[in-house]
Amino acid sequence: xxxxxxxxxxxxxxxxxxxxxxxxxxxxxxxxxxxxxxxxxxxxxxxxxxxxxxxxxxxxxxxxxxxxxxxxxxxxxxxxxxxxxxxxxxxxxxxxxxxxxxxxxxxxxxxxxxxxxxxxx
Amino acid sequence: xxxxxxxxxxxxxxxxxxxxxxxxxxxxxxxxxxxxxxxxxxxxxxxxxxxxxxxxxxxxxxxxxxxxxxxxxxxxxxxxxxxxxxxxxxxxxxxxxxxxxxxxxxxxxxxxxxxxxxxxxxxxxxxxxxxxxxxxxxxxxxxxxxxxxxxxxxxxxxxxxxxxxxxxxxxxxxxxxxxxxxxxxxxxxxxxxxxxxxxxxxxxxxxxxxxxxxxxxxxxxxxxxxxxxxxxxxxxxxxxxxxxxxxxxxxxxxxxxxxxxxxxxxxxxxxxxxxxxxxxxxxxxxxxxxxxxxxxxxxxxxxxxxxxxxxxxxxxxxxxxxxxxxxxxxxxxxxxxxxxxxxxxxxxxxxxxxxxxxxxxxxxxxxxxxxxxxxxxxxxxxxxxxx
Numbered sequence: 283x284x285x286x287x288x289x290x291x292x293x294x295x296x297x298x299x300x301x302x303x304x305x306x307x308x309x310x311x312x313x314x315x316x317x318x319x320x321x322x323x324x325x326x327x328x329x330x331x332x333x334x335x336x337x338x339x340x341x342x343x344x345x346x347x348x349x350x351x352x353x354x355x356x357x358x359x360x361x362x363x364x365x366x367x368x369x370x371x372x373x374x375x376x377x378x379x380x381x382x383x384x385x386x387x388x389x390x391x392x393x394x395x396x397x398x399x400x401x402x403x
Numbered sequence: 404x405x406x407x408x409x410x411x412x413x414x415x416x417x418x419x420x421x422x423x424x425x426x427x428x429x430x431x432x433x434x435x436x437x438x439x440x441x442x443x444x445x446x447x448x449x450x451x452x453x454x455x456x457x458x459x460x461x462x463x464x465x466x467x468x469x470x471x472x473x474x475x476x477x478x479x480x481x482x483x484x485x486x487x488x489x490x491x492x493x494x495x496x497x498x499x500x501x502x503x504x505x506x507x508x509x510x511x512x513x514x515x516x517x518x519x520x521x522x523x524x525x526x527x528x529x530x531x532x533x534x535x536x537x538x539x540x541x542x543x544x545x546x547x548x549x550x551x552x553x554x555x556x557x558x559x560x561x562x563x564x565x566x567x568x569x570x571x572x573x574x575x576x577x578x579x580x581x582x583x584x585x586x587x588x589x590x591x592x593x594x595x596x597x598x599x600x601x602x603x604x605x606x607x608x609x610x611x612x613x614x615x616x617x618x619x620x621x622x623x624x625x626x627x628x629x630x631x632x633x634x635x636x637x638x639x640x641x642x643x644x645x646x647x648x649x650x651x652x653x654x655x656x657x658x659x660x661x662x663x664x665x666x667x668x669x670x671x672x673x674x675x676x677x678x679x680x681x682x683x684x685x686x687x688x689x690x691x692x693x694x695x696x697x698x699x700x701x702x703x704x705x706x707x708x709x710x711x712x713x714x715x716x717x718x719x720x721x722x723x724x725x726x727x728x729x730x731x732x733x734x735x736x737x738x739x740x741x742x743x744x745x746x747x748x749x750x751x752x753x754x755x756x757x758x759x760x761x762x763x764x765x766x767x768x769x770x771x772x773x774x775x776x777x778x779x780x781x782x783x784x785x786x787x788x789x790x
Contacts, residue, residue, distance in 0.1 A: 286538055289538075311654075313538070337557070337658070338553045338554070338556045338557040338560065338658055339553060339556060340545075340548075340549040340550075340552035340553045340555075340556065340604040340605055340606075340607075341602075341604065341605040342544060342545075342546055342548075342549045342603075342604045343601075343602050343603060343604065343605075344524065344528060344546065344548065344603045344604065345525075345528070345544060345546065346525070346528050346529040346532045346541070346544065346546050347525055347526060347528075347529040348529075349544045350525070352544065355544060357540075357543055357544055357545040357549045357550075357553065357604075359553055359652060359653050359658070367653075368653035368654070369539070369653060370539045370540055370543055370545070370651065370652070370653045371543050372543040372544045378605075379605060379606075384556065384560050396543065396544060397539075397542035397543030397544065398539075398542075398543055
C-alpha cells in the first residue's frame with residue numbers, strides 16, 4: 283500500500299497515521315520521508331485518534347469542479363489532539379461562520395471523493 | 404557569492420491585462436516585441452529566452468519558447484519554460500538573472516504569459532487548485548480563494564483586524580490601477596462595494612480577490628557592460644533571493660505568515676546591502692487582500708499584526724510612507740499567473756526610468772518585486788536601483 287493509501291485507509295477508521303522520527307522523536311504526517319528537524323530517514327508509525335480542534339477554515343461558495351453540488355461547505359484546518367500537527371479536510375453542511383467557531387472540537391470521520399472528511403464532535 | 408557580471412534590465416513591455424482574444428503565442432510575442440523595442444535592441448542580440456507559464460495546455464500551446472523564438476527570427480536560440488505556479492515569473496526572472504550574472508549570456512529575454520479566461524470561472528478555479536498540495540488541500544475541495552480565506556480567518560482570530568481593513572487594501576489598489584492603462588480593472592471601488600460583493604470563500608468576497616486575467620509581460624536582461632555600450636535607459640538588479648515554505652498551510656507553524664517571503668527578502672536585502680526601510684516602493688503579491696497585509700509584514704515594512712494598521716492609516720498609498728503596488732497590483736492590474744512576476748519588473752522599470760505617468764512614485768530610487776507561487780510555497784524577491 284502506498285503512503286497515501288495508508289493515510290486514506292486509516293482516515294476511514296477515524297484515525298490519523300503519523301510518522302515519529304526514530305532518532306529525534308519529532309512527529310510528522312505520514313507523507314514525510316525525511317525528518318524535518320534532524321534530516322534522518324527512520325520513522326515508526328504512530329496511530330493517533332483523529333480528534334482535534336478547528337484551527338482555521340473557510341466556507342466555500344465558488345467551488346472547483348466536482349464540488350459544486352456540495353456548496354456551501356467548509357475546508358477546515360484542524361489542530362490534532364496530543365500533537366503539534368495539523369490536518370486539512372472537507373466539512374459538509376457549514377453555511378455561516380456561526381456554524382463553526384474557531385477552536386470547536388472536530389474529528390476525522392472518513393475519506394471519499396471529497397478528500398479527508400472532518401466533522402464537528 | 405561571486406558574480407562575473409552586474410545585471411541590468413534594459414527594456415520592458417506588456418500587453419494589456421484582462422480577457423484577451425489573441426492566442427497565447429500571439430500575446431507572448433506581442434509583449435516580447437514591446438520589450439525588444441523598449442530596449443532598442445535587435446532580436447539577434449538575445450542569447451536565449453526564459454518563458455514563465457503555468458497553463459499553456461489550456462490554450463493548446465505548451466513549449467512556447469521555440470514558438471516565440473521562431474516568430475522573432477531567432478529559431479536557433481535556446482529557450483526554457485519555467486513553472487512555479489503564480490510565482491513562475493519571478494523564478495524565471497531569477498534564472499535569467501543568474502545566467503547573466505554567471506557570464507553565460509550578455510543579453511536574455513524573460514517573458515511571462517497566461518491565457519486562461521476562456522476556460523471559465525469553474526475550470527480556472529479547478530486548474531489553480533492543482534497548484535496546492537493536492538493530496539491534502541485541492542482534493543478536499545480547497546480553492547485558492549479558500550486557502551487565502553483560511554489565512555484571513557486565522558489573521559482575524561489572531562490580530563486586531565476586520566474584514567473592512569482587508570477591503571481597504573482593494574480600494575487602495577484600485578485607486579492605483581485607475582492610473583494604469585494596462586490594468587485589467589480600471590475602476591474605483593469603495594469599502595462598501597467590497598463588503599457587499601458576493602462571498603467567494605468566507606471571509607473573502609469577490610472584491611477581495613484578484614481577477615483571472617490573460618496577459619503577457621517581457622523584460623530584457625543584460626550585463627552592465629552590454630547596457631552601457633548600448634546607451635538606453637536601464638536599471639540595475641541589486642538583490643535577488645528565493646525561498647520556500649511547507650507546501651500545505653497545515654504544515655506552517657503560523658498560518659498568518661509566509662516563510663518563503665521572509666527567506667527570499669532577507670537574501671535579497673543582504674545582497675543589495677539594504678534593509679526594508681530603504682525600499683521606496685514595492686510590487687507585492689496581492690492575489691487576495693489578506694496576502695498584501697501578510698506580505699508587507701513578512702517583507703519587513705511593518706511589524707507582524709501591524710499591516711492592517713498601516714492600511715488604515717493610508718501609509719501604503721501611492722506616495723505615502725511606502726507605495727505598495729503602484730501598478731494596481733494583482734488585485735487591479737490583474738493576475739495572468741505566468742506573467743505576473745515579470746509584469747512586476749516591468750512596473751519597476753517604468754517607475755525607475757520615468758515612464759510610469761500619473762502613478763509615478765516621486766523621487767524613487769529603490770524598487771522591490773515580491774511574487775510567490777500557491778500560498779507562498781515558492782517565492783522570489785528582487786531589488787532594483789536606478790542608475
